[in-house]
Amino acid sequence: MFRYIGVAALVVMALLLEACAPKSQSDCGFVQNVYGERVSWKADVPVTMYLHDSVPNEFIPAIVSAAQTWERKSGRRLFNIVTTPRVSGPNQPRTDGKNVIYFMNTWETEKASEQARTTILWTGDQIRETDIRVNAKVDPETSKPFFSFYWNQGTGSGVNIEALILHEMGxxxxxxxxxxxxxxxxxxxxxxxxxxxxxxxxxxxxxxxx
Ligand SMILES: [Zn+2]
Structure with a gap:
């Protein structure tokens, strides 16, 4: 008897929780939270993005161009790329309330084939902070980077950094x-x-x- 009461109470609680939960949405290609809501910046754009000291100057135009490609299609200002001052300190993403791009000289060995990674911090359906890390690790055996980057269409050999950043900005x-x-x-x-x-x-x- 006692067991039945317990189960019934749980069912009522579960129903109440469901009644309070926001409605789920179609994903539209977006990450969704546990309630099935799309996770985004909502009206909190443009997203201010800083560059760590480790980002090579030669790739700044590619980063700016990638941001503009997203903006052209949305018709809204989505990014504010801060090229100066740079973020200094450890070349390691951290939760500091800033969106930062890093060119990392360290990378997990078991993930050596990963070109880049973006971490997103959100509460509810609102993104609070993001960090982009690009794999710029040098192979200790050859003393060459695992990935070589170039920008400008058709001019290089390796990974088109604009295409890569465009993806990570997505x-x-x-x-x-x-x-x-x-x-x-x-x-x-x-x-x-x-x-x-x-x-x-x-x-x-x-x-x-x-
Ligand atoms: Zn990806």
């Missing part, structure tokens, strides 16, 4: 991976792939939140 905005239809949010970026324009789907997804 994560900053809240977008998740999309391996269909030439999306810039595809999981993998091949060498010498100058993928610097959003797909139709990317633009449609973007407009769900921005």
């Amino acid at each position: 994560h900053v905005l809240g977008l998740k991976h999309n391996d269909a239809g030439g999306s810039v949010m595809a999981t993998y970026l091949k060498n010498n792939d100058d993928r610097t324009e959003l797909s139709e789907q990317d633009t449609t997804d973007l407009k769900c939140e921005y």
